[in-house]
Amino acid sequence: MRQLIAGNWKMNLLRAEALGLAAALRHGIADIAAEMLVCPPAITLAAVAQALEGTDIAVGGQDCHQEAKGAHTGDISAPMLRDAGAGWVILGHSERRQDHGETDEMVREKVLAAAIAGLTPIVCVGETEDQRRSGAETEAVGWQLSGSLPRGFGTEVPGVLAYEPLWAIGSGKTPTEAEIAAMHAFIREELLRQFPDAGAAVRILYGGSVKAANAAALLGVPEVGGALVGGASLVAEEFLAIARAGRGG
Ligand code: PEP
DSSP states (O other): OEEEEEEESSSSSOOOHHHHHHHHHHHOOTOOSEEEEEEEEOOHHHHHHHHHSSSSSEEEOOOOSSSSSOOOTTTBHHHHHHHHHHHHHHHOOHHHHHHHHOOHHHHHHHHHHHTTTTTEEEEEEOOHHHHHHHHHHHHHHHHHHHOOOOOOBBBOOOEEEEEEGGGGTTTTTOHHHHHHHHHHHHHHHHHHHHOOTTTTTTEEEESSOOOOHHHHHHHTTTOOOOESGGGGGSSSHHHHHHTTOOOOO
């Protein structure tokens, strides 16, 4: 399976900076076999999509509303993201779950809204530090998986999963390769249980403090179908080096 290297720019980069990063990525992708995606803030998404047009780097949003339109001040809908040039959207990121009270049910509705609009969602799951310390990490991720994924996930609703332990995000800490392998194996089992026809083909990304220095090791773990990268995706050479460590088809 071709690995997906996705950059989550979060709430970073003004327009000129975003365009500078897009231009640097555009010039650096010649030797990259993995699939690449960048997710800028909604306000710069259209400009970045235009700057990357004709390249193999796709563009995605970082969230969308579950409704297609309506009275939801400050929100962005999936059709709006599509219209701006997005092909993907990150959903259920832990920062959305924590900062905006997003529940599994809301994430599931957003996944459906994304699919209807023609976007491929990246659905994020992951345990807190306390949950891992107390040995409840698979239980926590299991609940998120059964609550956040709609019927038809992987078939009529194409999608990708991202395992992002909350304590590894932006912290410089990562689980051991054995811990990542165990969690990805668990997620694969759950996918196969919930979606017997499609569970085998859904890519499971790892996210949390991925950088150029650890990318090859993390991307080499069994069942890791790519990486969701935050901080390191803001530096062209770092992100390109991570992408170079990714496998082609
Ligand atoms: C993220 O928030 O999706 C993420 C993986 O962040 P970082 O790479 O900075 O840990």
